[in-house]
Amino acid sequence: MRALLLENIHPEAERILREKGIEVETRKGALDTAELIDALEGVELLGIRSKTHVTREVLAAHPQLLAVGAFCIGTNQIDLAAATEHAVTCFNAPYSNTRSVVELAIAEIISMARHLTDKNAAMHEGVWDKSAKGAHEVRGRTLGIVGYGNIGSQLSVLAEQLGMHVHYYDVVDRLPLGNAQRCDSLEELLEKVETVSLHVDGRTSNNNLFGREQFERMRPRSLFLNLCRGMVVDYNALRDALVSGHVAGASVDVFPNEPKAAGDPFESVLQGLPNVILTPHIGGSTQEAQVDIGRFVAGKLASFVAAGSTTLSVNMxxxxxxxxxxxxxxxxxxxxxxxxxxxxxxxxxxxxxxxxxxxxxxxxxxxxxxxxxxxxxxxxxxxxxxxxxxxxxxxxxx
The missing domain is CATH 3.30.70.260 (ACT domain)
Structure with a gap:
């Protein structure tokens, strides 16, 4: 049996599959549809991350394909309906990088509240700007979390430990952790909080969830974070809110169109703005998370091959x-x-x-x-x- 692992999946996945007698080919970058169709010749197991799209066309071209492992949280890059129709079992890693994303969110909230990126840039330019102007503690401030799943709920717990007050909104009625307070609507949340952090999934209904109207509803001089999906935010509207000063700072880790491989050029309307942190989709990119993801998803694929287990499959x-x-x-x-x-x-x-x-x-x-x-x-x-x-x-x- 042959497996193809794309997008620089951690070597732990390759080790686990090889131990089960599976032949493994690895590639660093993502593949487009035509490239993927060619690469899957004779392959039964496919491993991807977020940039390779497994379309109906790909699935139809390879009836021998048995399973796809998404070595990440999201699965919107896979046509799950088509995968089910073509009897392809799909797995993901819903929990393995939760802590990594949460820690990045906490770090960015503190960095924006203290204008650390601006201070750092000034120091590298030889400017000594020792001033408390615009710098705030996060203790006592109010955080609004949009999407209270695995990541949102853990962020809630850690933010409270820092002394923040937490409100959250989710389309699913989820019980609060600690002293977090549930809001009945996104509009209610935006009126109450000083920092907004998005943690929703990639379903189609979340496309452009956050746009000009939502930014205008935010309290003046609020902070904004998006570490979930690029398609959920209108970044032109965010730029306008930042330039006007209505939003005091933003941290963005995900973008509607992302480069396929490390080193490829990147462009965004948010580049060059003060107190804006841009990171290259690294929310789950810690060594610990990547090891856990590699072990978890490869283990699911190996168990499926060896015993037919579909536990935690996202489509079967x-x-x-x-x-x-x-x-x-x-x-x-x-x-x-x-x-x-x-x-x-x-x-x-x-x-x-x-x-x-x-x-x-x-x-x-x-x-x-x-x-x-x-x-x-x-x-x-x-x-x-x-x-x-x-x-x-x-x-x-x-």
Missing amino acids: PQVQLASAVRGTRLLHLHRNVPGVLATVNSVLGDHGINIDGQQLSTRGDTGYLVTDAANGVTAEVIEEILALPATIRLSTID
Whole structure:
């Protein structure tokens, strides 16, 4: 079995896959659609980060592809609906870089409140600007978190430990941690806080979530951070708010159009503005996070290959059986229609096959049936199950 790992994924992932007997090819940069289609020839497992897009065209061109691992949090770069239709199981790393992103957010809030970037630039130019003008402690100030998932909620906890007051808004009704206060709308949050930090996902409904209207609603001289997705913010509107002085500082780690590889040129309307911190999508780029991500996602891919486990898959029904396979394990991905389990078992029964273990799970229009057959799985049995009208893909592990 062959795996292709793109975008400089940590070597820990390669080590784990090679230990499982998988041949691994690695590449540093991202690939566009045509390049990816060429590179996937004969590849069953694909590992990407945020810049490589796995489109319907890519998936249709490679029916042998079994799984895609997103070595990051987001999966909007993968057409998940098409992946499910083509029986490609997808995994991500929803928790591994949470702490890294949160620590960067805290560092940037303090840096903006103290104008550290401006002071640093002045010192490098030989200017001694020892002044407290415009510099503030973060203790006692109010932080507004938009998106209270894994990252937003942990940021809430650490910000409180610094003495900040926290308000949050999320479209999902999430329980507050510590003394954080939930807001019923984004508008309510913007009216109450002095610093706004975005931590939403990449779903289409979040496109241009934060624009001119939202910046105008922010309190004068507030701070703004976006460490989630570039497409959620109108950066021209942010520039206008910064130039006018309505927003006192901004930190941005993500952009609508990002270079494919390190060293490629970068341009943004925010370049050159004072008290603006621009970083190259490094929220999760710590050694600790990258090791954890490499280990976690590669482990999921290896477990899927070895045992058919889809636990924590982002697009498939989740099934977990014992890793030890006795006899033959049948992995039957099918359309979620009535009678599939009975029909498969009828085929096995007609051939005198005893079932040692079995688990069925469904997700939307898709079902996933894992069966451990003790004996007698022949090519004829495989052909009969493949021929069932509901079958999408059938794989076996011996």
